[in-house]
Amino acid sequence: MIVRFCITLQSSNFLYLSKQPLHPAVAKFLSYIQLEKRYSDHTAVAYEQDLRQFFDYLQTQYDGVPELTAIGHLHIRSWLASLMAEKQQARTVNRKISALKSFFKYTVRQGWVKQTPMVKVAAPKISRRLPGFIDEKGMQAVEDNKSLRRGQEETPIFADDLEGDTHRLIFELLYNTGIRLSELINLQERNVDTGNLTIKVLGKGNKERIIPVSRELLQQVQDYNARKRRELEQPEGVVLLVHPKSGRKLYPKYVYNMVRGYLTEHQITTITRKSPHVLRHTFATHLTNAGADINAIKELLGHSSLAATQVYTHNTIEKLKNVFKQAHPKA
Missing domain, CATH: 1.10.443.10 (Intergrase catalytic core)
Incomplete structure (x- = not known):
């Protein structure tokens, strides 16, 4: 079942209000990283956007979101391949992988799944860019x-x-x-x-x-x-x-x-x-x-x-x- 979850992030810079329905597990995960892990507003917003994008992809490509226990590495690889086909930068893709890793670790700790599917997902290599500096x-x-x-x-x-x-x-x-x-x-x-x-x-x-x-x-x-x-x-x-x-x-x-x-x-x-x-x-x-x-x-x-x-x-x-x-x- 998909529920409507409203996440409000207040800071000195913005008020972010999500109005679209989220998977209930994602909603609980976002609440967890905000209230217990005390992640920054910026990180919480980025995680929500990445997870929403992933579950929207599942909804579109598989005629409905599978049960959490049925989501495997092939689903995730398929999504990542679609991102790379859209010319998404490797750094951006890796950030989305990080969001999925954190989410599925949380589902394992909650006992909702036995093993995270991320163990069979490899992140694309990023060419290391030396940070620019002022002389x-x-x-x-x-x-x-x-x-x-x-x-x-x-x-x-x-x-x-x-x-x-x-x-x-x-x-x-x-x-x-x-x-x-x-x-x-x-x-x-x-x-x-x-x-x-x-x-x-x-x-x-x-x-x-x-x-x-x-x-x-x-x-x-x-x-x-x-x-x-x-x-x-x-x-x-x-x-x-x-x-x-x-x-x-x-x-x-x-x-x-x-x-x-x-x-x-x-x-x-x-x-x-x-x-x-x-x-x-x-x-x-x-x-x-x-x-x-x-x-x-x-x-x-x-x-x-x-x-x-x-x-x-x-x-x-x-x-x-x-x-x-x-x-x-x-x-």
Whole structure:
């Protein structure tokens, strides 16, 4: 039987309301990852979309959704083949496989099926892409507040007003701490510990981590807090960063567009992907290039496994290769 399940996800950024019927097992699984596993709103929405797509495929291709115990690896392979035929990227397909793996593990734990069909499903290989990052010259321009645009080297990147201070602090926090965009906009004033020179961040899976910061950055935070209270009538008092006009909590699109705009306009970097996440990559890459311990970088980034952090060592190897080619007489 198909039931109507309504999943409401509230965050500072959106209200997501699903109106289409869901398989009851999927509905219970989504409730489980939200209420018990405390997955992020973004992950819950992605899982619902992927599982809905899979069961819609079964409904269409097999004249009705089979019983859970009857769903096998051939059903799943057939769906994945259809996705690949639609030119879906391997990374996207792997995300959908991950959603199915989590779902069927849940059904096994609930005793609804004896074995997950995912054991016979192989994920497509993904060509590892090295994360783009900003070089030291580009980040020094941000620190010095001087544009790299040709002929306008003395032009300030950030204006001397509340908006400019907000944007500059966003850049400084992203680069100096390596935090994610979601972690940045949810950062609270009370998370800043001026005594211990640290910032507490709430990351994925509600995991907290402590990141050391410089006195200069903390002074910038204090100056920003004073200015926003002085120039805004009622700034939101919990979060650290607020919209320079409304005083409300920032939203992801605002930060994304702002960072992309500055990186492009002032020619801070030539890489194609210009986003807040590039500053996280830059943080990790610069630490790696400077000889920082890979396990320490893992903790600072909040990665759950070392494999996710090791990609930055490849950037260092590529840099060494370039140095070798340019400097060694036998290269």
